[in-house]
Amino acid sequence: MTRGRRWRVVVLAIAAVYFLLPLLAAAEFSLRSPGGGYGLANWLAIVSDPVLLAALGTSLQIAVVTAVVVLALVVPTAVWVRLQLPGLAGVLESATILPIVIPPVVMAAGIAFVQANLGGPVFPALFASSTTALTPFYVILALPFAYRAVDNGLAAIPLRTLVEAARNLGAGLPTALLRVVLPVIRSAVLGAAFLTLALVLGEIVIARILLYTDTFPVAIVEVGRSRAGVAVALSLASLLITWVLLLAVSLAGGRRSPADRASS
Amino acid sequence: MSSAAAGSAAGSGGAAVEFRGIRRSYGSTHALAGLDLALRPGELLALLGPSGCGKTTALRLLAGFDRPTAGQVLIGGRDVTDVPASRRDTGMVFQAYSLFPTMTATENVAFGLRMRKVGAAERRRRAGELLELVGLGDRGGSYPHQLSGGQQQRVALARALAVAPTVLLLDEPLSALDARVRVQLRDEIRRLQLAEGITTLFVTHDQSEALAIADRVAVLNAGRLEQVAPPQEVYGSPATAFVAAFVGVVNRLAAVPDGPGRVRVLGASAALDGPHADTVIVRPEALTVGAADGVDGVGEPGTVVTRTFLGAVTRLVVATAHGEVTVDAVTRPGLPDAGEPTVVRLDTARVRAAT
Numbered sequence: 001m002t003r004g005r006r007w008r009v010v011v012l013a014i015a016a017v018y019f020l021l022p023l024l025a026a027a028e029f030s031l032r033s034p035g036g037g038y039g040l041a042n043w044l045a046i047v048s049d050p051v052l053l054a055a056l057g058t059s060l061q062i063a064v065v066t067a068v069v070v071l072a073l074v075v076p077t078a079v080w081v082r083l084q085l086p087g088l089a090g091v092l093e094s095a096t097i098l099p100i101v102i103p104p105v106v107m108a109a110g111i112a113f114v115q116a117n118l119g120g121p122v123f124p125a126l127f128a129s130s131t132t133a134l135t136p137f138y139v140i141l142a143l144p145f146a147y148r149a150v151d152n153g154l155a156a157i158p159l160r161t162l163v164e165a166a167r168n169l170g171a172g173l174p175t176a177l178l179r180v181v182l183p184v185i186r187s188a189v190l191g192a193a194f195l196t197l198a199l200v201l202g203e204i205v206i207a208r209i210l211l212y213t214d215t216f217p218v219a220i221v222e223v224g225r226s227r228a229g230v231a232v233a234l235s236l237a238s239l240l241i242t243w244v245l246l247l248a249v250s251l252a253g254g255r256r257s258p259a260d261r262a263s264s
Numbered sequence: 265m266s267s268a269a270a271g272s273a274a275g276s277g278g279a280a281v282e283f284r285g286i287r288r289s290y291g292s293t294h295a296l297a298g299l300d301l302a303l304r305p306g307e308l309l310a311l312l313g314p315s316g317c318g319k320t321t322a323l324r325l326l327a328g329f330d331r332p333t334a335g336q337v338l339i340g341g342r343d344v345t346d347v348p349a350s351r352r353d354t355g356m357v358f359q360a361y362s363l364f365p366t367m368t369a370t371e372n373v374a375f376g377l378r379m380r381k382v383g384a385a386e387r388r389r390r391a392g393e394l395l396e397l398v399g400l401g402d403r404g405g406s407y408p409h410q411l412s413g414g415q416q417q418r419v420a421l422a423r424a425l426a427v428a429p430t431v432l433l434l435d436e437p438l439s440a441l442d443a444r445v446r447v448q449l450r451d452e453i454r455r456l457q458l459a460e461g462i463t464t465l466f467v468t469h470d471q472s473e474a475l476a477i478a479d480r481v482a483v484l485n486a487g488r489l490e491q492v493a494p495p496q497e498v499y500g501s502p503a504t505a506f507v508a509a510f511v512g513v514v515n516r517l518a519a520v521p522d523g524p525g526r527v528r529v530l531g532a533s534a535a536l537d538g539p540h541a542d543t544v545i546v547r548p549e550a551l552t553v554g555a556a557d558g559v560d561g562v563g564e565p566g567t568v569v570t571r572t573f574l575g576a577v578t579r580l581v582v583a584t585a586h587g588e589v590t591v592d593a594v595t596r597p598g599l600p601d602a603g604e605p606t607v608v609r610l611d612t613a614r615v616r617a618a619t
Contacts, residue, residue, distance in 0.1 A: 158361040164329050165362040167349040169427060170379035179375075183366040 023236070030233035042229040046237060049230075052219055059216035062131050063200035066138040067193045070146045073139070075189065078150045079177060082159055096144040104141060108209040111137075130212035137206050142199050146192035153188020157181075198242055279338070280305040280463035281326065281431050286335035288321050295321040297487040299335070303431070308457050308464040310478035312471060314510065318487040319467045323435055326465060328352045340430055350379075355424030356433040360440035362420055363408040369395060369419045370404035376427035394422035397456065414445040421453065425460065432457065432464040438473060450477055471511045475499060483507045499547075504619055508545050515551070515589045516618055519544045527615070530564040530586065534612035541617035548592035550614035553580060553599065553606045563607035564589075568600045582608050 033039035046052055081088055115127075127133045159181065166176035182189065204217040213222065220238070224231030279302035286299040296318045303309050311319040324330040325337055328349030337345050344352055355376075363372050373391040382390070395401050398418040400411075408416055417437055424432060434453065438446045454477040457464050468474050474481045475495040483490040483498060483506070491503035502508035508516075519527035521540055526533050529544055530551075536544070553568075566584035577592040578599055589608055593599055600606040 157365075161358050161362045162364065164327070164349070165356070165358060165364070166375070167329075168327055168352075168354060168356045169376035169423070170350050171375075172348075172350055175379070180364050184364070186366075 023239075026232050026236055030229055030236060032229060034229070042227075042233040043237075045227070045230045046234055049223075052216075052223065052234070055214055055216045055219035058130055058214050059201055062134055062138060062215065063197045065131060065135050066142060066200050067196040069135065069139050070142045070196050071150075071189060071193060074143065074146045074150050074192065075182070075185075076177065078147060078154055079159065079163075079181060082151075082154050083163060092147075096147040099140050099144050104137070104203070104205045105209065107137060107140070108206040112209055127210075130207070130214055133210065134203075134207060134212055134215070138196075138200050138203060141203065141206075142196040145195040145199065149188050149192040149195060150185065153185035153191075154181075156188075157184050194245055197245055201238060201242065278305060279303060280307075280340060281465065282336075282338040283322065283325070284336040284338065286322070286325060286337065287333045288318070288325065288330065289333045294487050296325075296332070299484075299487075299489065301482055301489065301492065303463050303465060304479075305463055306461045307479040308454065308466055308477060310466045310468055310474035310481045311484060312468055312474040312481050312511070313484035315469055316486075317484045319469075319484050320435060322484070323433055323465060323467045326352075326431070327354050327356050327433055353427075353430045354433050355427055355429035355431075356435065357417065357420045357424050357437040359436045360413065360416070363416055363423075365408050367407075368404065369400060369406050369408075369411065369422075372408070372419055373423045373426050376423065380427065390426060391422075394426050395419070397425075398422045398452070412445075413441050414449055417441065417449060418452075421456070425456070425462070430463070432462045434464065434466040434468075436468055436470075438468075439470070446473075453477065475511070481511075483510065485510070501616055502545070502619075508618065513548050513590055513592075515546045515548065517544055517546055517589070518542065518586055519615075529612075529615055530584070530589070530608055530610045532563070532610045532612050534610070534615040536615065536617050538617060543618040544615050545618045546589075546610065546615055548579065548590045549577070550611045551589065551591040552593050552609050552611075553582065553591055554609060563609040565605065565607050568602050568604050568606055571599070571602050580606075582606060584608060 030042045031038045031040070033041050077092075081092055125132070126136075162180050162184065163173070163176045166180045167173070171179065202217055203215075204221065207213070207215045207218050212218070216238070220231055220234045223234060281303040283299045283301045286296050287294065288296040299318070299322060301309075301322075311322060313319045321330065325332050326339075328344070328347060332345065335345075336343050339352065339354070363369075364375065367375065370388065370391045373394050374387040377387045377390060392401065392404060395404050398421055400415060400418055400422070403411065403415065403419075408419070411419065417440075420437070437453070438450055441449065450473055453466075457477075466474070466478060475498070478495055480492060481495050481498045482492040485506050491498055491507045493501075493503070498507060498511055502511060502514075505516075508514045517529050519529050519536075519541060522528040522533045525535055527536055527540065527544060528534075529546070534544075554563075564584045564586065566582040566589070569581040569583050569588060572579040573595065574592075576595060578595045580591045580593060580599070582589055582591055591608060
């Protein structure tokens with residue numbers, strides 16, 4: 001083994017211990033039974049707790065709606081900018097960074113302040129449920145990440161040629177986008193969707209400031225105050241959900257065509 | 265340009281495609297400065313010119329991907345200037361990478377038919393037929409990345425032809441291919457074009473490509489037509505200095521009067537059509553080198569500067585009293601080497617007045 005290789009193994013081992021040890025400790029802790037010994041009590045508590053399940057359902061619903069809205073906004077915009085307004089690409093790039101630069105707390109505090117001064121929500125119907133109230137904020141939060149992902153996907157393909165070829169063959173612009181461009185940038189779009197899901201499933205600041213306590217991340221924190229073991233099991237569970245989603249996205253994105261597999 | 269006007273006027277009336285006074289400006293730059301050009305039904309017209317001359321702009325205007333600043337585009341006598349690209353009924357082959365990556369060759373070829381609401385069975389049949397026509401009958405299930413560059417362009421050609429378009433547009437479809445495949449596919453395009461009898465506009469910067477397969481060549485420079493004529497005429501009687509220099513290699517030589525209708529060039533006397541010219545153009549293949557005791561015993565002595573073996577011919581640059589001349593001599597033993605003295609001799613029937 002060369003000197004360089006040895007070092008690589010050492011560094012990898014240290015990194016693995018650093019990342020895995022807390023997870024293993026958490027797993028061990030989550031498996032401790034309240035009365036002593038080990039058991040699945042904390043994990044079973046997750047699935048048997050109606051509040052937690054409802055919160056997970058709410059968050060997934062927000063996540064899906066947010067992802068759909070974000071993609072509906074981002075994909076046509078990114079394509080349009082690349083095809084028709086390439087000069088605007090720089091401006092849009094800066095604009096998409098804004099939500100990262102401005103912390104979510106500023107946005108949430110701002111809207112809370114406005115509502116307090118007006119004596120209630122500006123659009124009561126919108127703020128009646130957490131899904132309708134939080135989705136607009138999450139859309140704004142997710143926009144920069146989704147735009148980057150989709151735009152990078154578009155940069156990697158001969159977009160103009162593909163669209164022109166489709167139009168030349170009789171397809172209108174919407175058809176060209178749906179039938180030709182979207183399948184080609186599928187992995188980028190899935191990546192954007194995944195980033196959005198992950199963001200929504202981890203967002204806590206805005207939800208808490210605006211007092212929507214029925215989302216999954218907020219529920220984890222609430223549970224943690226009274227039942228530490230369940231909270232840790234929940235954290236691990238959400239980590240697992242994220243990994244499964246990531247795996248699903250990379251499998252779907254990297255999936256090769258049937259003919260491809262047959263020939264290789 | 266008088267010859268350009270003549271070229272376009274010849275096609276009007278029964279023209280399949282017509283550019284009428286087309287101008288296209290981007291700010292202060294004029295990509296096309298008043299293009300008048302007509303394609304006759306069934307002909308293959310090559311639009312030839314250096315990069316930036318406006319040839320691709322013309323093609324894109326015809327396809328409907330761009331709109332002219334002024335002027336009209338007509339297809340089959342119908343003004344299509346305001347018709348969107350998807351309803352122009354043109355079939356286009358792009359430079360490269362235009363096949364839809366997530367579709368098989370068959371699906372690519374069938375795409376246009378699908379857009380025209382042709383039934384699935386009929387689409388498959390027609391796609392198979394066209395893939396067969398371009399020699400890829402057995403590759404219908406392949407995805408673009410599984411095909412070579414040449415095969416991809418064949419599929420693109422089949423895809424363009426599948427919808428039976430009024431006019432076929434070829435945007436430098438061979439430029440991304442290697443030399444051997446390029447010649448092969450070039451000839452195949454011509455064969456298919458003749459077989460289908462489809463009016464074709466072929467944009468290229470490669471003069472050998474244009475001369476090889478076109479019925480007529482339109483030479484474009486800086487947004488203006490320089491000449492529209494059959495390949496032999498463009499090569500043999502270039503209408504402008506630009507055409508002479510762009511299409512093939514040319515020697516521009518000083519000429520002195522030598523009696524009525526004749527000039528003296530490189531030690532020989534040649535007849536000239538039209539009025540006297542101070543400068544004449546001579547193609548390298550109209551010159552040869554050898555001992556002074558050859559035909560007529562006339563010639564211009566000089567010294568070989570460089571010798572380049574090109575296969576069937578050897579290109580010699582010879583320094584003479586009239587400057588350097590380029591000679592394409594048929595390759596044979598005994599050609600002089602660089603630094604050796606020689607005599608340049610002229611085929612006097614192939615001297616043209618420079619314009």
